[in-house]
Amino acid sequence: MVALSVSLAAYLQAKDPAPSEAAPTVTGAEALNLLKEGNVRFVADKLNHPHQDRTSRAELAKGQHPFAIVLGCADSRTSPELVFDQGLGDLFVIRVAGNVLNDETIGSIEYAVEHLGSPLIVVLAHERCGAVKAARDTIATNGKAPGHIQSLVKAIEPAVATTSSADAETTAKANALHVAKTLRESEPFLKEKAAAGKLTVVGAHYDLDTGKVEFLSEGAK
Ligand SMILES: [Zn+2]
Numbered sequence: 001m002v003a004l005s006v007s008l009a010a011y012l013q014a015k016d017p018a019p020s021e022a023a024p025t026v027t028g029a030e031a032l033n034l035l036k037e038g039n040v041r042f043v044a045d046k047l048n049h050p051h052q053d054r055t056s057r058a059e060l061a062k063g064q065h066p067f068a069i070v071l072g073c074a075d076s077r078t079s080p081e082l083v084f085d086q087g088l089g090d091l092f093v094i095r096v097a098g099n100v101l102n103d104e105t106i107g108s109i110e111y112a113v114e115h116l117g118s119p120l121i122v123v124l125a126h127e128r129c130g131a132v133k134a135a136r137d138t139i140a141t142n143g144k145a146p147g148h149i150q151s152l153v154k155a156i157e158p159a160v161a162t163t164s165s166a167d168a169e170t171t172a173k174a175n176a177l178h179v180a181k182t183l184r185e186s187e188p189f190l191k192e193k194a195a196a197g198k199l200t201v202v203g204a205h206y207d208l209d210t211g212k213v214e215f216l217s218e219g220a221k
Contacts, residue, residue, distance in 0.1 A: 028200025051087025
């Protein structure tokens with residue numbers, strides 16, 4: 001049995017307010033620690049598999065209070081609940097190839113921040129991302145990706161522009177940081193929350209080989 005850390009204990013004790021209210025149960029920093037601790041368990045193969053039983057399901061049926069929002073890639077190897085060893089109701093997850101933004105993803109994130117009280121957004125890039133590779137290859141040849149994939153290329157283009165002479169992982173990290181910055185400055189809701197210190201937005205990069213998540217920035221940047 002793994003001993004409860006201070007931050008996890010704080011979370012478990014504080015998770016009781018009415019689910020319909022947007023009062024955060026943890027701070028952004030505490031939420032970040034919960035994710036870091038979960039990823040350490042994942043890397044070490046010492047999983048807790050929290051909040052996946054009948055009791056949790058019954059409790060969560062009354063309402064959700066996810067402690068973090070994760071905008072991740074659709075890549076089948078990067079499930080946030082798995083790599084952070086979390087369960088039902090813990091994470092509000094939006095997944096789209098290349099972890100890019102559009103009105104729908106921003107709207108989903110605004111909902112979780114405003115109505116569910118989530119104090120942390122993690123933009124989770126990953127190693128050997130097909131969307132990042134497609135963007136780099138397409139832009140390098142002045143080409144156009146087939147079908148709707150071109151929309152992903154356009155979304156990742158700002159990161160490619162600043163990292164075209166570096167490797168693909170540098171582009172993936174730059175893209176996560178660019179998306180995090182865009183969210184931090186997104187008006188009206190997210191910018192206001194971030195400026196008031198009630199919302200933390202960080203970029204991160206998942207290593208497919210080791211399972212480790214590297215957090216690229218914390219707080220204002
Ligand atoms: Zn990807």
